[in-house]
Amino acid sequence: MGIPVPSTAAGRDGLAALLERPERAVIALDFDGTLAEIVPDPDQARAHPAAVPALAAIAPLVGTVLVLTGRPAGVAVRYGGFADVPGLEHLVVLGHYGAERWDAASGALHTPEPHPGVAAARAELPDVLRATVAAQGASLEDKGRAIAVHTRRATDPQAAFDALRAPLHALAARHALIVEPGRLVLELRPPGMDKGVALAQFVRDVNAETVLYAGDDLGDLAAFGTVEQRRSNGQPGLLVCSGSAEVTELADRADLVVEGPRGVIDLLSALAGALR
The missing domain is CATH 3.40.50.1000 (HAD superfamily/HAD-like)
Incomplete structure (x- = not known):
């Protein structure tokens, strides 16, 4: 070839x-x-x-x-x-x-050493997902030094992705993290x-x-x-x-x-x- x-x-x-x-x-x-x-x-x-x-x-x-x-x-x-x-x-x-x-x-x-904001965000994320109706079916991937929210298995993957952007950005800002978007995934990680x-x-x-x-x-x-x-x-x-x-x-x-x-x-x- x-x-x-x-x-x-x-x-x-x-x-x-x-x-x-x-x-x-x-x-x-x-x-x-x-x-x-x-x-x-x-x-x-x-x-x-x-x-x-x-x-x-x-x-x-x-x-x-x-x-x-x-x-x-x-x-x-x-x-x-x-x-x-x-x-x-x-x-x-x-x-x-x-x-x-x-x-x-x-x-x-x-x-x-892990960023302290990751642990704080990890504790709050389940409540954020529960409060976002369109995010039903979204899942968490704990990477230790980052946390990814996957919407590929949500009822409507793109709607869940779009609905979670604002609350996850707000959560990240509270804990000095950033949000890295990807293919139906939003990852919270240190800057x-x-x-x-x-x-x-x-x-x-x-x-x-x-x-x-x-x-x-x-x-x-x-x-x-x-x-x-x-x-x-x-x-x-x-x-x-x-x-x-x-x-x-x-x-x-x-x-x-x-x-x-x-x-x-x-x-x-x-x-x-x-x-x-």
Whole structure:
């Protein structure tokens, strides 16, 4: 299978730079919707069966493979099946939008102290959901350092999502948190860190030249922004959207749109084949 051709000149330049100097490249990937299919119950999400083999094939050929997710890093490692996989020694997982880090080479997990506002919001959230009639069927996902409210299983998912925006923003403001919207999910988390900040810091630390970033949701827009900022400074990059009709903003800014996690995996496999 050949590598799909990016639709933009900047994307084609980014792809060329990755292929010419892979040792200076970071391949950064979201988890849910990018390596794993979106499912109604987030606790049931698992990496696509072909994801780990594709990652193990590409990881030894580039500088670093990075998984950047809003999930806790340890959860992403378990749900991804990333631990103790030959070939994944260069894999790093940044969880909670960069607040947590797991390194495959050592198996070490580094986590900060939780923000006190998360515990306070956690205690109030059940009452907020009960008071929002349209939110019937919405569910909570406790991420430890963040709390996500999912409306995908609500009676009317979009109506529940829309009805919860205002009360969740008010709750977040009371406890010095922010609300991160996504694909039928609203996440309350501490401010000051997002995927753009985390990606920028990581690529500086490893002195990367080229960055490929693949994502599927609104939270990935900040990472897209980091790659776009680097490109404005002459540093090549490639933006990939794991296609979703639910988030058109990402597809509009991407250099390459692929068909969900299977498309991302096919792209990684094609890159590995070319680099061999």
